[in-house]
Amino acid sequence: MGNFILRNIAKFVLLMIAVSMVTFVLVSISPVDPVQANVGQTAYINMSEAKRAQLAEYWGVNTPLWERYANWFGDLLHGDLGTSLRFNAPVADVIATRAVNSLALMATAWVVSGVLGFALGVLAGANRGRIVDRVVKGYCFLLASVPTFWLGLVFLIVFSVWLGWFPFGFSVPIGVSAADVTLADALHHLALPALTLSVVGVANIALHTREKTIDVLESDYVRFARARGLSTWGALRHHGLRNLALPALTLQFASISEIFGGSVLVEQVFSYPGLGQAAVTAGLGGDVALLAGIALFSAAFVFGGNLIANMLYGVVDPRIRKGEAHA
Amino acid sequence: MEDRTRMQDESQALRAAELDAVSEALLAAHDHERTSHADAQKHHHHTHAPVSHHEHGHHLLQVEDLSVGFRMYEEDAPFFRARQRVVEVIHRLSISVHVGEIVAVVGASGSGKTLLADAILGLFEPNATACGRIWYDGELQDAASLAERRGNGISLVPQSVNHLDPLMKVGRQVEGFARADVPHAERARHRERLFARYGLSEDAADLYPHQLSGGMARRVLLCCALMDDPRLIIADEPTPGLDLDLAVRALGDFRDFADAGGGVLLITHDIELALRVADRVAVFKDGTVVEETAVANFASPDTLEHPFSRELWHALPEHDFAVPPASPCEGDGGAQSLGQS
Numbered sequence: 001m002g003n004f005i006l007r008n009i010a011k012f013v014l015l016m017i018a019v020s021m022v023t024f025v026l027v028s029i030s031p032v033d034p035v036q037a038n039v040g041q042t043a044y045i046n047m048s049e050a051k052r053a054q055l056a057e058y059w060g061v062n063t064p065l066w067e068r069y070a071n072w073f074g075d076l077l078h079g080d081l082g083t084s085l086r087f088n089a090p091v092a093d094v095i096a097t098r099a100v101n102s103l104a105l106m107a108t109a110w111v112v113s114g115v116l117g118f119a120l121g122v123l124a125g126a127n128r129g130r131i132v133d134r135v136v137k138g139y140c141f142l143l144a145s146v147p148t149f150w151l152g153l154v155f156l157i158v159f160s161v162w163l164g165w166f167p168f169g170f171s172v173p174i175g176v177s178a179a180d181v182t183l184a185d186a187l188h189h190l191a192l193p194a195l196t197l198s199v200v201g202v203a204n205i206a207l208h209t210r211e212k213t214i215d216v217l218e219s220d221y222v223r224f225a226r227a228r229g230l231s232t233w234g235a236l237r238h239h240g241l242r243n244l245a246l247p248a249l250t251l252q253f254a255s256i257s258e259i260f261g262g263s264v265l266v267e268q269v270f271s272y273p274g275l276g277q278a279a280v281t282a283g284l285g286g287d288v289a290l291l292a293g294i295a296l297f298s299a300a301f302v303f304g305g306n307l308i309a310n311m312l313y314g315v316v317d318p319r320i321r322k323g324e325a326h327a
Numbered sequence: 328m329e330d331r332t333r334m335q336d337e338s339q340a341l342r343a344a345e346l347d348a349v350s351e352a353l354l355a356a357h358d359h360e361r362t363s364h365a366d367a368q369k370h371h372h373h374t375h376a377p378v379s380h381h382e383h384g385h386h387l388l389q390v391e392d393l394s395v396g397f398r399m400y401e402e403d404a405p406f407f408r409a410r411q412r413v414v415e416v417i418h419r420l421s422i423s424v425h426v427g428e429i430v431a432v433v434g435a436s437g438s439g440k441t442l443l444a445d446a447i448l449g450l451f452e453p454n455a456t457a458c459g460r461i462w463y464d465g466e467l468q469d470a471a472s473l474a475e476r477r478g479n480g481i482s483l484v485p486q487s488v489n490h491l492d493p494l495m496k497v498g499r500q501v502e503g504f505a506r507a508d509v510p511h512a513e514r515a516r517h518r519e520r521l522f523a524r525y526g527l528s529e530d531a532a533d534l535y536p537h538q539l540s541g542g543m544a545r546r547v548l549l550c551c552a553l554m555d556d557p558r559l560i561i562a563d564e565p566t567p568g569l570d571l572d573l574a575v576r577a578l579g580d581f582r583d584f585a586d587a588g589g590g591v592l593l594i595t596h597d598i599e600l601a602l603r604v605a606d607r608v609a610v611f612k613d614g615t616v617v618e619e620t621a622v623a624n625f626a627s628p629d630t631l632e633h634p635f636s637r638e639l640w641h642a643l644p645e646h647d648f649a650v651p652p653a654s655p656c657e658g659d660g661g662a663q664s665l666g667q668s
Contacts (some may be wrong), residue, residue, distance in 0.1 A: 129453065224490035227448050228555065229478025229505030238504045239492040246494075317494060318535045 012303055019299045020076075021069065023292045028065045032286040072289065082289030086281055091293040094278060099297065102267070102274030104186075106259050108194040113201030113259075114252045120202065121209025122244065126236060128214055136206060143203040148262045152196045152269035159192055166192040169271035193270040197262050204258070205251060212247050216240045246316045253309035257302040373619035376606035378585075379425040385465035387590040388424040388447065388481075388559055393417060393459030395442050397452065413456060416442055417614045420459070424559060424590040429581055430619075431593045431601035433639070434611030440594045443611075444563045447592070448483060449473030464558070478505045482557035486564040488544040491536040491551075498522075498532025501550045514554070521550040525580070542573050549580055559590045566600060578604035598639055610636045 044052070056062060063071075072082060081091035124136035143151075159166050166188065167173065173185055216222055217236070225235040264276030271277070275294055282290035396415035404410065416439040424430045434440050446457050449470050461468045463476055477483075491500055501521070502514045522532065525546040531539070539547060545565065552560055562581060566574040574597075581591045582604060595601050601608055602625055609619040610633060617633040624630040628637040640646060 220485065220487075220490040221492045223450065224483065224485050224551075225492070225504075226450060227477055227483040227485075228503055228551065234504060239495065242494045243492070319493065319537055 008307060012300070015299055015303055016296055019295050020073070020292050023295045024065060024069045024072070024288060027283075027286060027288040027291060028068075030283075030286065032284065068288075072292065081293045084282070084290040084293075085287040086285045086290065087278075087287075091290050094290060095275065095293050095297055098273065098275045098278045101272065102263060102276060104190060105194055105197065105267070105272065105274060106256075106263050108190065109197030109201060109263075110252070110256070110259050112194070112198035113255075114205060114248075116198065117202040117205025118209050118244075118248050121206040121248075122213050122236070122240075124206065125210040125213025126217065126232065128217075133210075136210070140203040140207050143200060144207070146200070147265075148196065148200050149265040149269050151200060152193070152266050155192055155196050156269070189272075193266045193272050196269075197259060197266050200262060201255065201259060204255060205248065208251050209244060209248050212244050213240065216243050219243075242316070246313065249312050249316070250309045253305040253312070256305035260298050260302065373423055373607065373609075374621050374624065375425070376428055376621040376623070378427045378606050381425060386423040386462065387426050387464060388422075388592065389460075389462040390423070390443075390447065391421045391460045391462075393420045393443070393446055393457065393461065395439075395446050395455060395457045398454045398456065415614065417446070420615045422592075422609050422616050422619060424592050426558075426588055426590055427585055428606040429578075429585050429591040429593055429604060430607045430609060431595055431605035432609045432611050432616070433595060433598045433601050436596045438611060439614050440596075440611055441563055444483065444561050444592075444594055447473070447561060448477055448481060450477075478503070478555045478557075480557060481559045481561065482552035482555050484548055484552045484560055484562040484565050486567065488536045488539055488548070490548065491544075493536055495535070496532065497534050497536060497539065497547055500536075501532070501547060501554055503551070503554055506555070517554060518550065521553055525550060541569055542576075545569060545573065545577050546580075549577070553584075557589065559592065560584060561592045561594070563594045564596070565593070566595065566597065574600055575603070599643065610639065 047055075075082060081095075083089070084091050084094050087094045120136050120140075124133040127133045156168065160168050169189075173181065173189075213236070217232070217240070221239055222235045225239050226232065230238065260276075263274060264279060266272065267274045267276040268280060275297070279291065279294045279298075281287070282294060394415055395417040396413040398411050398413050400409040400411055402409075420443065422430065422432065422443075432440055432443065445451065446459075447461065449468075451457060451470070457470075461473065463473075463480065466472075468476070473481075491497065498515075498518060502511070502518045506514070518532070519529065522529065527543060527546055527550070531543060531547070534543075536544070536547075548565070560581065565581075566577055569577060578593075578600065581593065585591050585606075593601065593605060598608075602622055605622055607619060607621050608625065609616045611617075612635050618631065618636045620631065620636070625636075625640060628640045631637050631640060
């Protein structure tokens, strides 16, 4: 067990170093000039050469990449993620406020897509070849091939423009002071982006669960359970769900990365002020500190998801638990 | 032909347990009751063993003219032009099990014997078509009533521990879920009695299937079947993977069950073992039973009727291991794989 923890900590540290290095290198290669991007086009043109040089010096444009990285990394070890150029605030604060919005969005989408996808997958698998199966399968294939941002736009057109059920964007109503925003308002703004994200996430889980359900139904143990008098649904309930839950859970935790990726697009379409949107802003603005911070945060998040999936294996499957005890 | 009943897709009730068939069945049972036949006398396509007897004047299980086929696409035709055709795996098979006896169905591995078990249990793949007549305890069955018999009169003893849910403790699985009317505490007591009888400790109930030894797994699977107090046990290859000692003990358990008034249909590829424990042997070849005869008739090839049964006799190790020259291909496929165990 101690071995397991140590190994995962080592993996985590290596992952963080790799992710931050890649971010720094990519930003340094990027053609975006942080000075130009941050002071704005007009201001940049009107600025004197000396002023530009001063700003460049202030922002460390001419400092070599490795020196910048070493500085940043040294500060990181003291818990300082640096200051965001675009938001003019400590990176940690920016990520904290944005993360609350994003996590609410992602958690909703994650739970809805997981539960709905699992249910649809079992339903389709148990009715293989029948009309229910065809409908579910068709729906999944369609969704799997639809780009997230396009679906977001369609939802905006249908539900916000035509039907007027949901707001057009943002996480709170416009023109209302932050203190007056109610939970209902927040949920109202969350609904449509969350719906978009979950609808797209369903396809993957449902198709995998369907395949697995078919395997389970054809397994010897379900045949034997039925030979002992259980109906197909009874066998599925008593013996199937347990065996289906394992791959579904793993997939679900592994899909956190996909939800994260999807949330970037969805937040952009819905102007939802979350991490994804902040990442886009940081990337376009050459805001390396914020971008690295977000990259670290999301990598840690996905790492956590995969780690949980690994540990759940052990909880659900006695064969793996046993194997670990021997190791 | 018109009295052929079709069992198609078990969810569908047998379309027509046609009146003809039912009255014929009654008539047959009645006729049978009046017939007093000597042990070796042939009737209903089979000869009796000393223990075979007709309780209430009928067989415990009687299968007549059972055919099972699968609808599938032609394999060698081009993808878009492939037509569906029915591949018949079991043809007009007849077999009977009496109270108090073990009937061994002996045939080569992979020749469709398991399908026979599936058909009797009413477990069909969606693309399967089955026709024929099956009587259980004197009553003509259809797909729906066969499904009701599962775990409620007819129980299966499967081949290996793979037939247990890998993620559930053995004790809970033996207790089973099908009988919602019996309280769980009562089932647990029943399971404890069975475990005690078959020398399984209470600790075994807390194990997962992958933790069982071969001998324990065999007893656990038997307990699964006995939990439901069956009258007929269908044992589908229950001995592979067991050493001879365990296999003999396994079959001894079936003997006890039969002696206590049950019937056992033992499906196996191991003819030596079958001859040791069974009362009658049904020789299974090419999807049908070519001969159903008392074990005693295997004493000499002269008392065996079908050429294939005689080939089997000759292929036994204690005889001459001979592969008959007449039909080398057939002899190769059938007899050799049967001789070894």
